[in-house]
Amino acid sequence: MNKQNISSKLSENIYSQIKQVLIQARATVLTTVNTAMVQAYWHVGKLIVEAQGGEERAAYGDELLKSISVRLTKEFGKGFDASNLRNMRMFYLSFPKCDALRHELSWTHYRALIRVSNPKAREYYAKEAAAGKWSTRQLERQIATQYYERLLSTHRDETAVESLIKNNLPAKPEKFDPLTLVHDPFILEFIGAKEDVIWQESELESALISHLEEFLLELGRGFAFMGRQKRITIDGQHFYPDLVFYNVLTRSYVIIDLKMRRVDYSDIGQMQLYVNYYNREVCQPDDNPTIGIILCSEKNDTVVEYTLGDRTDIGVFSAKYDLIMPTKEELSREIELTRQKFKLING
Structure with missing residues (x-):
């Protein structure tokens, strides 16, 4: 040289x-x-x-x-x-x-936060925005979609939600509650769907991958994308879960299947298979049990309840998604309906 x-x-x-x-x-x-x-x-x-x-x-x-x-x-x-x-x-x-x-938050962040009337929700958004390095636009989106209220709708109490906003990675808890990663409904307005267009499941899957950053924001903090259609082989048969994630905060795999229709018992059985396989073949000793979420256009709580029975350790859940941003009133009604159904199922 x-x-x-x-x-x-x-x-x-x-x-x-x-x-x-x-x-x-x-x-x-x-x-x-x-x-x-x-x-x-x-x-x-x-x-x-x-x-x-x-x-x-x-x-x-x-x-x-x-x-x-x-x-x-x-x-x-x-x-x-x-x-x-x-x-x-x-x-x-x-x-x-x-x-x-929080020094991570700007004045525009705080201007959005001061319009949140619930002090606990305001604190949640502030901590999450700082920890996740949310832009002001991302923060405003989470507030507009009532993310805190949706998260709380499927929790037994607010303590579970508060545990999600700790800045340090927790040690593996003695008692793991999979509901810490589930909220209902999921709002997927960011994919740009129109009311008069009928989507196929593969199209929805591709749209979520194309808008992965927004989807991760909707899922919550700590999610890492592991892959789509990851093959599972059992006794020569191949199965393909739609989306697989790992949550570093709860130390658990999260499998998501997409359904453009009402969930039925076969969907639940298939998700149980995925969850059981990951628990036995993929999870490490330090991992918590795998969580399976069936995202569907319409829930069927009765079928879910009768298929799973009283077991709460399986980690399989169904949740509704909205492709179009609902109005504030519509979203509040959905959240309240989820809260009431959850109380009935869980006593």
Whole structure:
């Protein structure tokens, strides 16, 4: 290699290293600036609340905000209109501890979070957004689809949901509850389906793979995609589960089968076969039992109940999916229906 080539290679190597240093520095600066601005807005909100006596006083409050807004806008520019000052006030009231603010979240994240009225749901979204590095758009989507409420609809109590938002990977629990990875319904609006188009199961499978990032967001934190149509061979017969995932938080395989119709007993039996095979042939000693989820256009809780009986250790569940984003009212009704059915089945 001649001197010119050596010099060129050395130059490229140094350039790459310098570039990486500058990129990291810029990211650090942006994070620092973001954190400083979020904390500043929190303190502004605190001052406004204290000036109003900590209470909602419409007449005095509005006049105060308008007066402050005019002066701040004149001195600091955009971002300090009365509406944004109200957001800062609500920010302080929603997150009263400054040291609990998450540096991963921007002001636009917090503006979405302060509109969540349920404090537990708000905390859940904040922790998940920080841990999953959600964009503001992803956070708004989860809030709009009532993800927390859907998750809670199939849980025995909120403790199970709270266990999902721990930042550290848990050790294998003595008692594993597979419902920690199931919610109902699943919202799949991101695939772009239209109401007047009938999909085939293979088309839905391909669409979910094409929108894998969005599907993983809908599934929840900790999911890793393992493959589609992964062959299982039993006594010379081949079987092909639609989608296979592994959840690193619960340390369990999750098998998903897609049905463009109402679920029936044969679907449940087939999923039981998949789950049993993975438990015996694929799972490692540190893994929890495999979970099987049948995603269907229409559930059949009675068939599921009679097929599985009273056993809760099998880990096979059916869940409805919506290809079109339902209205807020429709979604709330579906969630409440799921909650009531779950209470009846589980006593």
